Amino acid sequence: MTTGASVMEDDIDSAGAVVPTLHRRISSAFDVFDHESNHTVDVREIGTIIRSLGCFPTEAELHDIIAEIEEEEASGFIRFEKFLPVMTKILMDNQFRPIPEDLLLQAFEVLDEQKNGHLEPKELTKYLTQEGEPFSQEEMDEMLSAALDPDKQLVFYRVC
Numbered sequence: 001m002t003t004g005a006s007v008m009e010d011d012i013d014s015a016g017a018v019v020p021t022l023h024r025r026i027s028s029a030f031d032v033f034d035h036e037s038n039h040t041v042d043v044r045e046i047g048t049i050i051r052s053l054g055c056f057p058t059e060a061e062l063h064d065i066i067a068e069i070e071e072e073e074a075s076g077f078i079r080f081e082k083f084l085p086v087m088t089k090i091l092m093d094n095q096f097r098p099i100p101e102d103l104l105l106q107a108f109e110v111l112d113e114q115k116n117g118h119l120e121p122k123e124l125t126k127y128l129t130q131e132g133e134p135f136s137q138e139e140m141d142e143m144l145s146a147a148l149d150p151d152k153q154l155v156f157y158r159v160c
Helices: 004-033 043-052 059-069 080-092 101-111 121-130 137-147
Strands: 040-042 077-079
Touching: 004 040, 004 043, 004 080, 040 043, 040 080, 043 059, 043 077, 043 080, 059 077, 059 080, 077 080, 101 121, 121 137
Parallel strands: none
Antiparallel strands: 040 077
């Protein structure tokens, strides 16, 4: 029989093992962008680092995170010591999880009025640059370079 106290001790032990592992993951992701090896990264890289750790905040949420970890006098750089505790909490709290695949599929189906299983690049660009939280042209170009079928010049969201 397990007592309440031993269950709590087990939780503390497992959290104690999780935190060092998270710190290593965060440090590794941060280090990729620490080009000067001085424990700082360009503030513009923070979104990429956070996404590489499996978190997908909106641009507004990303700005809030940056505001929390940025120095009082904005330098354009983020220090690892400020980033680590904030990112650890985000990961421990499972914040900014990716949208489930079935919801993404539903979103594409709504945009695909003919239900063809694909979208025209021009149509997708219109939706993603003019609605909701708009993509920049650079983001669209990057996304289309990966998603566009080179032969049919279509973006397939459903396997045919």
